[in-house]
Amino acid sequence: MQSPPAALPLDVTRLALRQHGIILVEQLVLLGVPRRTIRTQVSTRRWREVYPGVLVSATQPMTDLAKCTAATLMLRPDGALAQHSALALRGLTSFPSQTHVVTQHARRYRLPRDFVVHRTRDFPESDVCVLRGMRTTTVERALIDAAPTCTHTHLTLLIDESIRRGAATADRLLERALELKKFGRRGPKEVIEIAATRPASAPDARSPFEILAARALEEWALPRPEFNARVVTPQRTYECDVVWRQERVILECDSRIHDLEDQRQFDQLKDENLRTAGFRVIRVRLTHFTRRPRELRKRLTGALGLGT
Numbered sequence: 001m002q003s004p005p006a007a008l009p010l011d012v013t014r015l016a017l018r019q020h021g022i023i024l025v026e027q028l029v030l031l032g033v034p035r036r037t038i039r040t041q042v043s044t045r046r047w048r049e050v051y052p053g054v055l056v057s058a059t060q061p062m063t064d065l066a067k068c069t070a071a072t073l074m075l076r077p078d079g080a081l082a083q084h085s086a087l088a089l090r091g092l093t094s095f096p097s098q099t100h101v102v103t104q105h106a107r108r109y110r111l112p113r114d115f116v117v118h119r120t121r122d123f124p125e126s127d128v129c130v131l132r133g134m135r136t137t138t139v140e141r142a143l144i145d146a147a148p149t150c151t152h153t154h155l156t157l158l159i160d161e162s163i164r165r166g167a168a169t170a171d172r173l174l175e176r177a178l179e180l181k182k183f184g185r186r187g188p189k190e191v192i193e194i195a196a197t198r199p200a201s202a203p204d205a206r207s208p209f210e211i212l213a214a215r216a217l218e219e220w221a222l223p224r225p226e227f228n229a230r231v232v233t234p235q236r237t238y239e240c241d242v243v244w245r246q247e248r249v250i251l252e253c254d255s256r257i258h259d260l261e262d263q264r265q266f267d268q269l270k271d272e273n274l275r276t277a278g279f280r281v282i283r284v285r286l287t288h289f290t291r292r293p294r295e296l297r298k299r300l301t302g303a304l305g306l307g308t
């Protein structure tokens with residue numbers, strides 16, 4: 001009768017846990033695991049070979065974090081997550097279908113189609129940090145590198161959200177973009193245009209949508225409003241996105257959550273109570289700012305009594 005496969009050392013289990021279930025065959029060998037034992041673990045399906053030389057525990061799903069870990073390990077020692085993958089690691093966007101990594105080495109890597117390798121000469125260690133146990137580019141470098149693949153609106157939202165969360169600062173972002181602009185890339189130029197014109201008139205704006213609205217209102221030279229301000233009505237006190245208290249005008253920036261039936265009913269009651277209190281309520285979506293800005297500007301200008 002064939003003997004059961006030998007248990008792996010505790011160090012292997014601990015390493016796999018730190019690496020989101022991923023471990024390299026090379027790492028196992030360095031930890032003293034014989035190659036014969038490795039083959040046995042794979043043949044008995046205790047481990048799965050998801051990529052050449054990359055193993056994952058049979059009970060471990062191949063999550064986005066596991067894919068990111070595998071990518072950075074396969075590009076050791078200088079590979080790092082890049083672009084949208086680096087931003088997704090921080091919760092600033094969703095994980096892309098392909099994991100993006102960057103390296104300074106000129107040699108070509110034969111990696112699976114799940115990975116996209118970017119090679120660059122200008123990749124100092126100051127552009128790299130370690131997060132969740134894997135090497136990744138800083139937020140500033142990730143935003144600059146991802147800029148050419150983003151629409152202007154999407155890039156604006158990413159930059160504003162990064163600054164709002166404290167993951168990046170406008171000064172650091174501008175400084176690094178100006179340095180990389182010398183190489184003639186398109187990304188730094190777009191980042192500079194957005195970061196340098198970030199509105200200072202919306203210190204209380206919370207969401208990227210509200211910051212985008214603040215940009216437009218400032219650009220249109222409209223009176224400075226209050227953001228996320230409390231408005232008292234006879235029925236109750238409401239928090240409103242954008243308020244011109246003197247002009248009695250309220251602008252509500254609605255996301256997709258406002259399509260839910262319960263939220264829609266609440267919004268209708270809120271609008272009714274605000275109108276009873278003498279306010280004019282205007283509800284807008286993101287597309288009003290991105291696709292119909294002239295129409296929205298004319299509507300707000302009229303509501304504020306500024307003429308056309």
